[in-house]
Amino acid sequence: MEPAIAPRICDLLVKGGLVVTLDGTDRILAGGAVAVEGGRIVDVGEGDEVPIRWSPVRTIDARDRLVMPGLVNVHNHTPLMITRGMIEDLGFAPMFTAGIPQGHRLSEGEATALSRLGVYEMLRTGSTTIVDFYRYPEALAKAHSELGSRAVIAGRIHDADPEALTQKRYDYSAAIGAASVAENIALVERWQGHDNGRIRCDFAPHAPDTCSDDLLRDVADLVRQYGGNVHTHVCQSPIEVSQTRARSGRSPVEVLDAAGLLDQRLIAAHCIHVTADDEAALGAAKATMAYTPIGNAKTGRIAPAASIASHGARMALCTDTFSGDMFEAMRWAVAMQRIRGEKDGLNARAALRWATQGGAEALGLGDEIGSIAVGKKADLVLLDLSEPTLAPVIDGFGALVWSGNGNNVKTVVVDGRIVIEEGLLLSADGAELVREAQKVAEALWARHNVTPVRQRHSRPAIG
Ligand SMILES: [Zn+2]
Known part of the structure; x- marks a missing residue:
């Protein structure tokens, strides 16, 4: 016995x-x-x-x-919940769209309310590790800290003037660049390792077109100093590619490489308008593609994800704020590649890997999360x-x-x-978070002369 x-x-x-x-x-x-x-x-x-x-x-x-x-959702901007349900039919990224509530016009309190909504939705639908970067990154860190998610937070570094971008014009401003870098550094210094390591802080240059070559080199220096990943958008649109070619004579991927940012720390969202050389370079660098299938589809595009992966790039999955549901993203991820004619290695298990261990490894957390x-x-x-x-x-x-x-x-x-x-x-009143975000969004849209539908009709009298 x-x-x-x-x-x-x-x-x-x-x-x-x-x-x-x-x-x-x-x-x-x-x-x-x-x-x-x-x-x-x-x-x-x-x-x-x-x-x-x-x-x-x-x-x-x-x-x-x-x-x-838990699912690993590697690219989001929770305050952009403000544009959800409104931007999808306009065809492009919020930062380049006139007439909508822009991130640089949000107050910190408004960003916090919208961030709580985004975090709540992602947690509720099974994302336990969430990459989230935007202006007011400390508001984001607070929302993730309060609600209990594991998060990788960063700022939104750029020196292109956002007001000019909505007019499709690139005006680079050293003052805007310095302020966004300072905001990201302050985040890292105050929030790194919070909640027993549950909150991690990284750097996020917005994109190779909205950051000048000098600013990208500064970010590379910061990453060498502080460590962590670099989160960015790459080859998201034809306008981005034409801008870096006109400005620097390089593709967006080559711009990142020249700045010292193309390596295994890079998590590059979108990667739609890439050349064959870009695909090979992303693969050789062992960079990660943050695959955004629903975001791509919404603008009528399909990123060559399977092809980029075949060159050796790592794959991770994200919802990019438009919907928080990674299950939906998993099935779109496989379906969209099949529409491109890809077959090899594309199945449910592969999608689950992208949404779990793939994201974990991209974030340097492969030994910590991503499997049971x-x-x-x-x-x-x-x-x-x-x-x-x-x-x-x-x-x-x-x-x-x-x-x-x-x-x-x-x-x-x-x-x-x-x-x-x-x-x-359990950490907050979920219904109240939704009500608060609705209130903030209605006020922001009203400031842009859009009367929210719930305010358009007076209720019929009861009795
Ligand atoms: Zn994004």
Whole structure:
């Protein structure tokens, strides 16, 4: 008879779920359990083998739940929630569009309210690690800190005058550049490592056309000094490409290379209007492409993601603020490449990899998040298997990518802490966050002579 070993105390035990680990061997555990202690996964297994070893402070009954690692959403600007539902039919990025509420005209309080909405939506739909960069980056850091997400925050560095950009004109201003750099440095110095490392801060030059060559070189110096990733937009539009060619005689990718920014720290969103040389250079540098399938499609474009990946670039996935739902992004990611005629290696498992371990590795967090494995941070998402969109589950991957959606997510754990429980945000009143963002957005649009629809009709009298 084996000697009885007293169970060890742990913070949390998720028990009885279908655990899709997405680990190196793709283990899927029916009736699986995950034990969490000190914010990390300390045990993973099937049947009773894990529960028998632990005496948890808190247990989540995960029967009828699919347990998967939290999603890694590598490119967002939460205050741009202000343009959601309004910019998509206008055909281009908000920064270049006249007549809409512009980021540089938001107050810090308005940015905070919109950021909370964006963070809430992404958490609620299963993103546990979120890259978020914009003006007022400290407001972003506060929103992620309060609501409980794991976040990589940066500012929005540029020296092109945003007012001129809305008129399709590039006026570079050293004062604007210096202010945006100062804002990003202040963020890094005040917020780096906050919340037990849950908040990390990086640098984000907006794009090779909205940053001059000198400013990009300054950013490269800062990244050498402070470390971390560089987040930016690359080859998002024909106007960006024609501007860098006219200004510097180079493609946007070549501009980044000349500035010392094209390396494995680079996370480049969009990569739509790339040349064959650009694709090869991104691959040789082992840079990461932040693939934005829904954002691309919305403007009628498809980035050559599979081709760029075939050159050796790393792939990660994002929703870029337009919709926070990474499940939707996963299926668009594969479908859009198939429309381009790509076939090899494109399937549900690949999309899940881009949305988890791929993003984790891009952020230098490959050993910390991205799969369910002992030693990793406890960032877990529980989906409801009684939802019709998640049935039938046969191989464990297909239903998640091809029919699942963010609303199937019921419980979200970040750093071992339950932040969404049965659909409810625990760190704040979710409905109040939505109301507040609606109020802020209505006021901003009203300032742009757009009367929000909810203000257009007086309510009929009752009784
Ligand atoms: Zn973006």
